[in-house]
Amino acid sequence: MSGCAARSRPPRSSAIRACWILKGDTDVEGYKPQVRARPPVLLIHGDADELIPAQALFHSAQALSVLDVPVEWHMSAGVGHGIDEEGLRHGGEFLARRLRVAARAQ
Numbered sequence: 001m002s003g004c005a006a007r008s009r010p011p012r013s014s015a016i017r018a019c020w021i022l023k024g025d026t027d028v029e030g031y032k033p034q035v036r037a038r039p040p041v042l043l044i045h046g047d048a049d050e051l052i053p054a055q056a057l058f059h060s061a062q063a064l065s066v067l068d069v070p071v072e073w074h075m076s077a078g079v080g081h082g083i084d085e086e087g088l089r090h091g092g093e094f095l096a097r098r099l100r101v102a103a104r105a106q
Contacts, residue, residue, distance in 0.1 A: 028063040040070040042094040044087040046079030 041064055045057035057073055064071040074090040076083070083091075 028066050032067055035067050035069070038067070038069045040072065040094075040098055042091060043071065043073040044076065044083055044090060045073070046076045046082065046084070046087075048078055049081045051081040 043057050043060055043064075045052070045054055047054045054075065057075060061071050061073050072094060074087060076087045079087065
């Protein structure tokens, strides 16, 4: 698994917005002991990405779910390897929502 942000973030993280790639790992159960924090993750991907297949978003979401990491995702229609305004909007709303939750918890 590459880009395992959930493993490296301190426990006080309130959210992670990440581009995630699952590289051939289908047995992610073995990663569970390494996951020290499980802040929510937002995955954003373009359905026209020629570099990383759109299916990677679904593999990543499933892997995070197996690791008990709360995950949301957004697939941007017609977007290649990048992020469009809709993806940015989703990212901003995700962070705002998670930061409100974190502020209420303090």
